Amino acid sequence: MRLDKFLCECTGMNRKDAKSEIKNNHVLVNGVCITDSGYTILPNQDSVSCNGKELQYREFIFYVLNKPAGYVCSENESEGKTVISLLPAEYQKRLNPVGRLDKETTGLLIFTNDGNTSHRLLSPKNHVDKTYLVTCEKAVTDDDIKRLESGVSLGDDEFSLPAAVEKTDKSNRILMTIHEGRFHQVKRMMQATCNKVTGLKRISFGSLSLDDLALKEGEGRTLSDEEVNRYFKSS
Secondary structure, three states: OEHHHHHHHHHOOOHHHHHHHHHOOOEEEOOEEOOOOOOEOOOOOOOEEEOOEEOOOOOOOEEEEEEOOOOEOOOOHHHOOEHHHHOOHHHOOOOEEOOOOOOOOEEEEEEEOOHHHHHHHHOHHHOOOEEEEEEEOOOOOHHHHHHHHHOOEEEOOEEOOOOEEEEOOOOOEEEEEEOOOOOOHHHHHHHHOOOOEEEEEEEEEOOEEHHHHOOOOOOEEEOOHHHHHHHOOOO
């Protein structure tokens, strides 16, 4: 890998700034100052530091965020504040969200640059569960739950697959588990029961849950290789 590309991926700086750091004698490779931006390194073997800080390279990154309300899962800032802005600088150009949450939906959001794993987690045929805490305008009845667990019409000749539904301590709040990701799906499912969603929070994705992460709203962190293997490689 080119040295300037390595710096960009490890720090989030742009290519121009990376070249400047190298040219100005700020970068060491295996303890030797390198001033050639095109110098080739082995990312997982060579030791690289910039301004005295050792840089660590990982080919695939998984970052988890407890998404707050008011942020869109888009890179287009004209749509509002983006979830990308909540990531560390070095990840903002490398990672993409695995699926999307609506602007006012909160909870677990995963980012990665591992396209194969992202696709596998999102594919309905793989039946990767996603659980939401759903707050509704009206009480959710036993008949409503039976309908949701059987599959309901989403309009335009679309039907949801059966969901798993659990009651909570409040009559207007349920836990709903689905393994699809259709547009506004949970809201459309509740609408089919003549109810309206007033609050929506994703609390788990596959075997990974917010309880495991203990993240406050707006907080995030990188997952270790062991966590990635535990939560995603077997999902």
